[in-house]
Amino acid sequence: MTDTTPTNSLFKTSDRTKSRNAAEKRFRVYGIIAIFIGLFMLLVLASTIVLRGTSAFQQTFITLDVELLESKLDKKGNRNIDDIKKVSTFGYNPILVNAVRGSLEKNGIETSLKKKELSGIISKSAPSQLREYVLADVSRIGQTIEFRFLANGWIDGYLKGRYTRESVANSKFASAEQFDLIDELIKVGVVEKKFNLDFILGADASDQRPEASGIGVAVVGSFYMMLVVLLLSLPLGVAASVYLEEFAKKNLFTDLIEITISNLAAVPSIVFGILGLAVFINYVNLPQSTPLVGGLVLTLMTLPTIIISTRASLKSVPPSIRDAALGIGASKMQMVFHHVLPLAAPGIFTGTIIGMAQALGESAPLLLIGMIGYIATNMPANISEGLLAPNSAMPAQIYEWAKRADPAFVERAWGGIIILLIFLLTMNTLAVVLRRKFERRW
């Protein structure tokens, strides 16, 4: 009998097992590190957006008593609307200067600032605000009315910490003296920072008045585009995938179609923009810069996504359901519409919502069909105008703001991103809820 000591005890881990266990541990650590890096990036992104964007929702306002001087607005004194219309917005400037002077006098503030610098603390949108008010009812001429005007973007930048007295030393648009005056006016409550609903509901403004710009009209533009996308891509996508999945024979031709659709889903969105320009605008002659064309282009982009997700959810309905329906004498169409489609519906809707969320955030194809630029329209009055009047879209508006010279627009671009993200988050949450609530598992 030779004494054999066991080389491999089950109670003692061998070197090989040790190294295998260590490898697994390492792998887990890698995984956790990856997750933390991802979370950290997300945190940085989200906090940057919130930090930079939230200030866009607040704006500086100046409250002034304005005397609507007859001598400036209605020289003939006959209250004829056509004569009063002839006074352009430039004609309202002296009234504003008077209003600022009046307010300073009332509050006992002295200043050495000249006319131009005094009216420079108010937004360039103020004259048009006054003119609209007067034209709405000409009998208001001669009265003294309290108005709340936006402050100029540079003044707003001072209150938000974007500019200091030192940083405007070389500026042509603002001066330290104006900031001194603003400090005085804040003390007496004439100037204050408030929540600005116009940013959420308003239209774009020109480069001279960033403070007056809003994203509301672009939101409506996006809404109409999504309407077109939904109405076109859902029926088309579902019809195509039901046919391919349930009716079509499997042959080389349907395989080819399948490959083509998968490829289309991977095509960069700018390509659809070029296609849209060539086909919808140059060939079909649809009007440029309109949500209708934008929607059509985005439909092309969304369609493959919807077809792929619809086919996947049709596939996940077990064959036994089809067999049972056919077995008790249902026709193929009854089988599809009474049994398969309702069971696949949650998956189809989830796919549609995710496809639309993608389309909502897309800006590249819109560049080519003229939806990026200075497009300051009014809110569309009805559906036909909503589809056919030129408009922008949320991502297009954000891109447009980000490239303008005045840094005040950059703040608004961040604010726009917050609004866009809220929409995207809502849509994606809806998709998750739909899936959780209605999805059947077998």
Added chain:
Amino acid sequence: MYFVKKLVSIAAVTALSATTLAARDQVHIAGSSTVLPYASIVAEAFGENFDFPTPIVEGGGSGAGRKRMCEGVGLNTIDIANSSSLMKEEQWGTCQETVGTITEVRIGYDGITFSTRLENKGFANLTPAQIYLALSDKSNANTWADVDPSLPAVAIKAFIPGTKHGTREVFEKKVMLSGCKTVGTYKKLMDGGLEKKPAEKECFKVRTDGASVDIDGDYTETLASLDANPEGIGVFGLSFLLNNTDKLYAAKVNGIEPSTETIASGEYPVSRPLQFYVKNAHVSQVPGMKEYIEFFVSDEIAGPDGPLADYGLVSDPELAATQALVAAIN
């Protein structure tokens, strides 16, 4: 049935759109991103003061805008092309063949500045010759001090507008060519047997070793590049500079500081006219187009006290002639 109904309603919407195509309500403009802010200010004021809808102004660059305008006549093409460079004679000819008469409307002048970040006011003064010696493709200078000992010893890194921008053309003509002539390279090229055009082209060439970077985007991109390369120097339009005086510092050129006054007087050497091109055939088709053009060049808008001058446009001393030209369009 449900799908059929939907498809029918979609067809109805499309048919509806086809019928409304015959007319377009608003003026459609595209082109130079330098002119874009001015055009947007005018468009906004136009929308406020007239009963016409606010015109649409797109960017895209001077060349792209002119090309889109010259594509043809029809309401799916743009009416007006903004441009920061003048249309070349051959394009003027071919364009008129396609779209009929076009009119060039000058709105004022703009200066081009060489700016660094505010905190390093390194370049007090530059001359075209220095810029040429630093950025020409024949240059192998590493630092600005290699070019001229009076300049700071920082690495050469310049961000200049890309070739699709009208600003690039002005940069080539007023800076590179002028510098090329001053240092004598141009004369050498001519003596070497080159014709005028190829010799100029040779002078336009910038180095491709990374010391000169083409920026195809807007000035905001140039500004971002300066943030990443604090020692760099960037080419900016005057109105962009005026909006960012807290970040940028413009070098004098030939001892002259860039400002609306020095550009108007013609002292500042790197300036160019800004203009838009009007497709005359559209004037009677698009409501408000004539009014928009007249409004743009009116004294209260484009004059020395108007909002455009406030924003940084150098107003044209010969504005009255432009107004007469515009009044004759029909």
